[in-house]
Amino acid sequence: MSSITARQSANPDRPSASVRYVSSFTELSRQVKETDLLDRRYGWYWSRIVGVVVAFAAVWVAVVIVGDSWWQLVVAGVLAVISAQIGFLGHDGAHRQIFRSWQWNEWTSRVLSGLFLGMSYGWWDKKHSMHHAAPNQEGIDPDIASGAVAFTPDLARARHGAGAAFARRQGWLFFPLLTLEGLNLQLRSVQTVTSRQPLQQRWVEASLIGVRLAVYPIALLLLLPPGKAAAFFGLHMVLFGVLLGGSFAPNHKGMPLVPRDMKVDFLRRQVLMSRNIVGGPLVDFAMGGLNQQIEHHLFPSMPRPNLRRVQPLVRAHCAKHGVTYTQKTLWQSYGLVIRYLNQVGIGARDPFECPLVRRYRE
Template structure:
């Protein structure tokens, strides 16, 4: 497969800015009558029916798309139709992820989000109820089948080049960096006491450690470090719960929804920032028409500095995590999170006391918060937000994310999330390989006329505020008219 790559520059759009181009298909099968699925029986080449016990029901897209409710969920994966309704609540990534794809082709999402495919297929097998009827396209008719095939061919090429294989040395050094920073903080307080100068230096070291732990847990949470999922899960508990004090299950359920439907209302929880902020074009209009004014959204770009930057980690994420642990009874996570606080009390308690240690923990999270807020918000808030339009996987990820220029500092500072497009296309790919696959992704975007947005780091930070200001002005226009 060959792609021609176009050169790009700062904040370049590689390829023409066009709306999503769907491709029309003609189905050779018969139309569905009375809203019921057509049922076909596989036949041998001699015209005889196959063994009745081994035949599969055949369904049209018209029928499949009707099963898109919370209580009635069908998924298509590799042309096979699965009824996941009764099993959805047991899905490790949360039942919402499945419901977001109900009535759709979920092949690329399924492939992107799972590491141990052989294990996952064991769960899928009893859920199989049929397959697409002869003549039905492999994807819904609104999708560009050539783009879908080009993307899958690119993925096969990357798999052949071992781009999904992690360099364990890379992650060992990353973990070593975190542990060394934690050890240095402890040595400082042990040798020099808890004076203000030492406390500030300790807070600085722990802030870097916490931020880098956020990026490391993000990798192991996506199952891209170890070959076996169980080791990723164990490492995720250690980094997210023990080193950071947050719930892995809470992160997994929230983040999985974000990945499969980024910037899609109301499926992506990351853009559900009301009532504090309204983002995109739809939320401001909705709030304006309903005369909803929890704050003055016209000034929300200023509240971003006062609310979101300092409070994202110590308040918002912390409360969400604790709420999920308590309400959903994540007792294992609770035990791991307890070890985070116990470690801090043992390490710093003799010098700061219990109350002082709690203040130290939240002061560090307060310092970490702007770092994480900028990195997590810069690639999505300024991008396209819409209601569900059921795009193909490639278009969904590319149009709702953007990249930040590569440099040694940018890679380290963002945990390689400056390659957000590549990360969203290939969530289980180790981060150290993103820059290697970026040229292929840019080329495929150029071929199909999709935007591939790349910016300088400071421009990406500024775009967050500019976008919030634009959304606030849109709200004010509708609200006061």
Template sequence: MTMKFEEKCGDNGSLVGRNQSYPGEKHQPKGKPVTNGEAEFYAKQEANGKCSVPRKRLNMYTWQEIQRHNQEADQWLVINRKVYNVSSWADRHPGGRRVLNHYAGEDATDVFRAMHPEPDIVQLYLKPLLIGELAPGEHSQERHKNAQSSFLQHDVGHLSIFKKSKWNHVMHKFVMCHLKGLSANWWNYRHFQHHVKPNIYPKDPDIDMGPLFLLGDSQPVKYGKKKIKYINYEKQHLYFYMVGLPLLMPVYFNLQSMQVMYLRRYWVDIAWVSSFYIRYFITFGPYYGIFGTVLLIYLVKFLESPWIAYVTQMSHIPMRMSTEENRDWLSTQVLATCNIEQSFFNDWFTGHLNFQIEHHLFPTMPRHNYHKVAPLVRSLCAKHGLQYVNKPMLRAFGDIVRALKKSAALWVDAYYET
């Protein structure tokens, strides 16, 4: 049932609410209000006097109603008990449309806090999208979620927040496009999805490696039952060394980045990436020629690729992969990630990404602060019965291959099942 909520200015100009409808107010299906002239006149009258802010009427919604709006063209989400309709704005979202779609019909409070270090600025964009709030009897999160696990953004927020400015945006373009030769927009939209829904199939693009690799427990069985055999997946743990490690950066990432830039017309990124290749040809062209310079570019990427593959995949591939289960923020991140033991070498080698759990819980936190919050995260996981996985680096390297081998065995059983 949809109830009415009115925001009314008190004597001090603050907004207060009361459960009451305007005189003459009518309702359309799905709880959307429509007012006649008498109601509008009444609203204007009550807005006079000491109140300088016009009153805004808000609907009140139940979770059952909100969860129906989880389609591509119909997206509602909840932040701090407020209900927002982001359907028409999704295409302009700086983090990409799909990130919003992944949380349509759900509570997005924790992910909002984690991904937006300056929520006051974002409120300017949220204000026009506000359509209502949760009814008083409704839980702040969906009933099956553990709301007590949401303390982290409050208690350690001072370690996470940093000032953002246009220079952050320019620096990101410089590093990703000019120094790495990859589209910054492509990386953002891909990586944001991975952070908000890690190891959730098909929402996390990082675990959709078909037809090259089958990951987790469900994808291999699905391919096997459908008799899909693009390659011999039984050997995928072996060709990970021959294909996955050396070709992730120079082939897979580069081709995907170029494809996305072209199809989505990212002209600014195209210009920045062009400066990457121009710089190389100006610097090394006179010595190695065109062909030699191209080889040099891809040699550097070829050498970088195993490091990227190991550092990113050792904390994800061996962990739980599933379809959407709509878990709370803490559980979603901890079940999908693991840490590598802290040491001077491990911190240096991974750039502090050995604290992958903390990196996922606090994506805007400077990496050198991860070790400070790790004990708090570990204790919270113990309190809520979540396994906080922390392993040696060499074992983590081996777990990648062991996980691929396990998935391959599942595919074999399903494929040859009579």
């Protein structure tokens, strides 16, 4: 009989740890429901949806006005910022944060992602939902699955030759790789809509993505000389990848890993594996609200502007129940990501072991 089972047998009236933790989240959820923080923020979201569409159109007016000039690279940088903001709105729609109707949320996300970014809503939504269900859990969370970067010690140890050499330096190479993230998202989307894997609204998504991927380069070549068109396209995609990927990376990379077969209660699963990024309005804007990652994971359908407002409730609840609540600055978080990936790459054993695993091993 395990020590945990023995303690429960000795005191049968005491609820198990898992029951206490579930009850703990129920308590927090009840507190939040008594506020207005789960109510839709239509004015906030409509102003941003209209704003990004108008800004997107204004960029193309600027391309025409600026003409044959290297100042077009400034315009490309502005387009990258707008594209990232569109991506954040697509993310919010996928989480049902914008409207009460799931159809409105889904179609808003599908149109914004496909027509403006060339991304498949269906592919990304499935992948992101799996991440939310089991953040940083090996073999389940697709965000730490095998790819160019080895996010877990087991993946790093399985590499040989050039792959192993890359892994030993992957911490320093991770952020340069983000420059390709925009193209990678588009490539994965095209692969999805042209494959045989199940996908709702396949022809709609294929049409939206096809229009975006065809019209964008054609418009650049019609409006700019080939060299400047290529520079515009390249800078836009590089900055877009860094802005979008750099907003997701600091939130979980370098946080504890959970073994595939381990069961963790919802509250601890979401809080212990997530990291908030401290900062003011500029950080909120640059990260699309993802800097409030703990609150977002606990209440994924909560409108983005309410995440900062619910933070005091969540922090107080975690302090009351002894659940570690992690916050770092953006630069501290990036430093942790680099250190973690380098440690994984050189074969360090469980560099960021889950505290729950360590506790029960003891």
